[in-house]
Amino acid sequence: MRDGLVARALRREARAAVGALGAGLGVGLATLGLSGTSAWLIVRAAQQPAVLSLTVPMGLVQLFALAKAAGRYLERTATHGVVLTVMTHVRQRVAEIVEPLVPAGLGPRSADVVDLAVRDVEAAEDLLASVAGPLAASAGAGVVTALVCGLVFGPAGLALLVALVADLALWPLLARRGLRRADDELDASRAQISRLAADAATGWEEFAMGGASAPLAARLALLEAEVDAAEARRRRLRALIEGLFVATAGAASVAILLASAHARSRGLNPALVAVPVLLGLAALDMAAEAADALVDSGPQRAATGRFDSLAATPWPIRDPATRIPDVDDASSLAARDVRVVRGRPILTDAAISLRAGDVVVLEGRSGVGKTTLAHVLAKFLAPDAGAITLDGHPYDALAADQVRCHVGFAEESPYMFAASVGANVRVARPEATDDEVERALGDAALATWRAGLAAGLATTLGGESAGLSGGEQRRVGLAREYLARRRIIIADEPTEGLDDDTARRVLGHLADIDAAVLLISHRERDLAVATRRVELVEGRVTERVSEPGN
Amino acid sequence: MSDSPTDLLRRLARVTPLAWGPVVVATATSAIATIALLAQATAIARVVGGLFASRHADLRAAIVDLALASLVRALATAAGAMIAGRLAAPVRRDLRRRVLEATLARGPRCSIDATVQLATRGVEAIEAYLTRYVTALAASVVGPAILVTWLVTRDWLSGVIVALCVALLPIFMALLGAEAKAKMLAGWQEQQRLAGYFGDVVRGMATLKAFNRSRDALNSLERVGRRVRETTMATLRVAFLSSFALELLSSLATALVALFLGVRLLHGGLALSNAVAILIVTPEVFLPLRRVAAAYHASATGVAATEDVLDLLVNDLRGLDAPSISPGVALGDVAVAPGGLLLVTGASGIGKSTLLRQLCTLEDPPEGKVHIDGIDLAHLDRDQWRSRVAWLAQDPRVTGSSLREAVTLGDPSVGDDEVRAALTLVGLGEDLDRPVGEGARALSAGERRRLGLARCLMRHPLVLVLDEPLAHLDPRGADELASVIANLSMTRVVASHRPLRADAVLDLKGHA
Structure with a gap:
């Protein structure tokens, strides 16, 4: 080894x-x-x-x-x-x-x-x-x-x-070489099959109703043929080796x-x-x-x-060598000239500011760098250049946990731990009471879902989010955020996968709390609560004047 | 895990009879290999006997026999591995296809992740269970059976000793094993829990960090790891008594056989070559038993996966024939004649989409709620009905890179004229090669809906089900599309906020 x-x-x-x-x-x-x-x-x-x-x-x-x-x-x-x-x-x-x-x-x-x-x-x-x-x-x-x-x-x-x-x-x-090649081929086809299965599972209604199950099955058959070819190579080698073991023993006994x-x-x-x-x-x-x-x-x-x-992967951010005193009650955030280059420039001179009472909707097509900007603002990622301040305190001087005391980031796919619903929400604040957890769930428009839980807050969630839809997971993420009581919240596509009515309730509460909110979204319905609208285009944040959807 | 591995094989074979293939092949080839092994042992014994007595005359023949027997055994072993693997491949293909079909018929069973896992690692674990465990199991029955029979005919005393040791094995396991097995399981589960906890901490690390909890988690991981190690070792110390038993019985069998052979050789009651062959064969009785014990552990994931897959593949019963011309549709009390348009209205979130999904059998319609030509939809054949209905989702998914591909779903046999006609009808112009962008981002929400409608029309459905087709369209566009929908000839069921010329209106209020 x-x-x-x-x-x-x-x-x-x-x-x-x-x-x-x-x-x-x-x-x-x-x-x-x-x-x-x-x-x-x-x-x-x-x-x-x-x-x-x-x-x-x-x-x-x-x-x-x-x-x-x-x-x-x-x-x-x-x-x-x-x-x-x-x-x-x-x-x-x-x-x-x-x-x-x-x-x-x-x-x-x-x-x-x-x-x-x-x-x-x-x-x-x-x-x-x-x-x-x-x-x-x-x-x-x-x-x-x-x-x-x-x-x-x-x-x-x-x-x-x-x-x-x-x-x-x-x-x-x-x-060894033959098996490695077969294993690589198997991995490649397996990856494609899992994409196909994910496609089928997410879009099953339209495949089923659109008569598109046959092409899907045909694609699967093609991939299976690739798997078969690699497996056949593997099998031949394995059989050869197993035969060789027996033959070696035979030859050795003769000798x-x-x-x-x-x-x-x-x-x-x-x-x-x-x-x-x-x-x-x-x-x-x-x-x-x-x-x-x-x-x-x-x-x-x-x-x-x-x-x-x-x-050996380089760290995306490091804490400063000396720790300065914590910042009290921060409620505003300002970033300017933020540049992030990852092979290609992702953010170039991006600037954004958030103040208590703001609900800023950040739009932009997918892959444009919205989540990267959010990572920078939540201090998960150090930008290559730029100045970010929390209530006037520069990010560079603060440790990541000192920033995250005040800045919350509700991920697009928050992780659900294999633990009770209560424990899952309490990740945000372990000492929170049951009442506080219930209130947070209600605020995240999960009251009906909560009422349907067999064992209440003690109901166990599956390991890899089993049993929860994407929309429910995102709302559990929001409940955690409400429980954490931070004054600056960045929410990544919180209404994705929700029906209009639930989305409206989720947005309503998000806009209501006393916090500065940055809402990353590409959905028109999320604009309803916006106090300001910005768009990320080619690495820069530009203000948008509100206009009706087409 | 409720079933024993053999029960599971039976259940698996009921779903896919192909599963018997590897079992049959493994049985046959391991029988041949075992017989070749006996030939090897006899040949070696003849050589040793000859050397002992300084009879060099028949050595050459015995060595040739040994070489031949070795060759046959090598070939049988290789062929067994080869053919069993080849026969397991169709089982994998069949199960994966059916997992996909079941997913498309009823949606993902729990989460999308779990479905993907089932279709990839789950199905492959079953294949490994068949090629590894089941073949090892077959060999562990056939091999020892042949060898013990041979031993009994060669020398009944040795045969009885070995047979007793083999028979004692399950008794031994049952006596000390009941607890050991439970402990083994407990130790294994404890390990699984630790692995699960570790996986949870690492997979959820980003979430933990967002709440400044990652340090706590790392500390508790270390604590839990240390504690689990202690308790697991304590249970394993008991659990490994079972491998002690297996080893003891097999080495005891060899020792006893050797001792009794020795005693009889001493008194001249037995030929040496006979004794040597018996001594070679004795430990070989236990080898396949050891292999199957090792394979059992490795097959645990396969067993779990098999249960999951079997649970998923419940066979649907065929229902009544679906109509073959546009039918009348009744939703509760509101009915529309063949070729008419039924408009469903009501506030957001009141259940319009659910009702349409039930009409499409994407959700099971309650008995008596939806009638097609007077027949309860719950009794119709689902696949047939779905093939005759087209459904436009609120936010249709668009695949492909051009309008043509998006409308035809990549089916090259559809003629351009037909595509162009459908696109023109829904107001998307005539440019079939217009790019739609990755994930259809080059299209507006309204255009995606028009495209979805065109796709529905291409299928010439008997019933067209549209969920909010006019949302996100500017007033002029909405009017245009409304009149296109109004002028279609098949039965239509449309949920819409915007007014539409309809033959019947179902206004949902309160609980639908």
Whole structure:
């Protein structure tokens, strides 16, 4: 493993890891010992010696049998102990890496990047528990056996060593490029299929009513054909490898038997003739099992590599070195000459100001940089140039949390935690009472929805927002915002996905509270509450005179 | 998880009989591979016997046999992996297609995310469950059965020892295992909860930051992680007794077989080659059992996904035939004759859109609320009815890059003349190549609606359902479009704030 995040976490647990590996090696050696001594036992017995001379092999057979079982138990507990500890470190590190980067530092597909990081952690756990451990243990035990074999039986040990190298290194390496290509192709088609499924799920009514389900099914069939092609490549390689494992064991036994025949003709003790071949079979069974997991571990290994590129992502903003006193009761915000360049200029000399009582509607076509401006104003992102002030205090001198005490940002897709409705709203202010939470929900036009909850505020929400529509999620986000009681609120498309009537109620309350509101929107109906209308065009904010919708 | 993995396979096979394919293939190929394994063991034993007795004469033949048997076993193993995988692919295709169909028929089951997950990772987890777990399961039945039978015929004592150890396995598991299994599950769930908590914190980090709560969350993640580690280890220490049992029984079987073989060899009651073959075969009985235990853990996601997918794929019953000429429509007490226009009015949020969606079966209409030619809509065949109705949403989604593509939905077989006629009729001009922009941003809301109407008309529906077609149009445009709608010949149901010449009017008040 490269010197990455997982490797470093593993090194912190080096002693426990060595212990676990030792236990694994012990199991391997006991397995081989059991095979070797039982082979020795029966051939020796066939020589019909005095019963007493069988005591040693008989004792060893029983010893190895018990050692193998006990070793397995030790190995499982030790390995899992290490994996659990290492994964606790890894999780903590990944969370710490992600914290400064969201929401503005990971580009437009931020949620996908974060989601991938979460799944990569699961992959890393798999890699440690079911690939790395068994592989190291079986390689170690195999090599020790091959060496012992070599010392006692000469060429038979060499044959076993060659077969082990083939199983543990050569065949996995052979499959690696082809499998990686197949995995990449699968990922690409999978991404397209998930887009198609998302399309179908969001626009299902129009697909169903527009007679467009057939073209959709045809598109899916095309994508499935791509998946099939990649899967077929994968399958061929896997089948080849599995066949090779078996063939290697067969070839090795032939070679070992020939070597034994040679050794026997040169005076090898007949009691040992069965030992090398049985040892070889057991060692190769074990190696094939471990190598099989290795062959499939391409995606997991790629996953552990990604943490480090995530860690190397530059932070979108840093707090000033010294902390100045907090600002009291800020209620106005002014930004000018804001410039943000991300490959291309996104904001050039953007300026905007907000005062208590304002409801400024910020329009602009999608992708023009409205959310970027919001990120700058909520101090998630440091602009490349520009001056922003909170009640006259420059942003540069304030820490991000000092700004966010006063500036709220209601995201377009707020996250719903796998917790109760109450806990989800209380994210904004943990000490809030139930009454305050209820009021916040009511203010966000969720009273009817709240009334329908089976267990009231204690009703659990699903992990990934299951059970809530996008509109409901955005309103829960607003309820959080109301609970946080900040005087400057930036709301990103709060009425998206709401029917006109609900939208009107949501906007009504937003305009009513004693706060400066920046409403990002591209919907005409949101203009009803605007005290001012601005549009973001080519990186600049321009005032718009109100005009009736077309 | 209520079902055992085998029950689940049966349920899966009821939905898609193709699921049996991998099972049959895995059974057949693992039988062949097992028999080849027996040939390998016998050949090796012959060589060892020959070497022992210094009879070198038949060594060559035995080694050739060994090579052949190895080749057959390698081929059978490779072919098994290959064919089982190929047979599982149609299961994946079939299930994914049906997940899509179910989504289009009834909408996403819970969230859009969950539907996407089900169609991608869920369906693939089922495929992996079939190719990995189910084949391992088949091999774990066939392999040991053949091997134990062979052992019993070769040497009944060894056969009985091995059979006893295999039979003890479930008893052992049941005795110490009942608790171990529960603990294993508990440990696993605890881990899942921690992983879930971690995922929640990381995915929701932006939200936490917006409320200055991210530091708190990082601290509690560390605390929870440490606590979960302690409790999980405590449960796993008990849970791993089951792998101790499996290992102990398999190594005990080998040791006992070796000891009893040794004793009989000592007294000359057994040929050495026979004993060597038995000794080689004994541990192979337990290998497939170990593999299936390992695969079970890996298949857990597949099992969960299978349940989700099966829940989604409830078969719809076919309903009555939908009419084939424009029908009369009755919404509650208000009816309109074939070819007429029914106007639905009422305040915002009173349920006009819902009523229209029910008419389109996008939501299930309550029994007795909507009648088509006197037949309750709830009894009509849904797919057929939908194919004969066109629906214009309040904010139609537009796909494609030009007007032509947007109207034809990319179907190249539609003639330009027809497209042009429809566009002209709704007042969008004659320029088929006019770009609509990404997400139709080059079009105004009014134009998107006109485009949606053109798209509806292209389908020659028997019933046209329009939700606020005149909103966001300037007065002149609205009048023009109103007269276009008024002059159409099929039955129309229109929800509108603006007045429209209608044959019947349903004015919704209070609870509709």
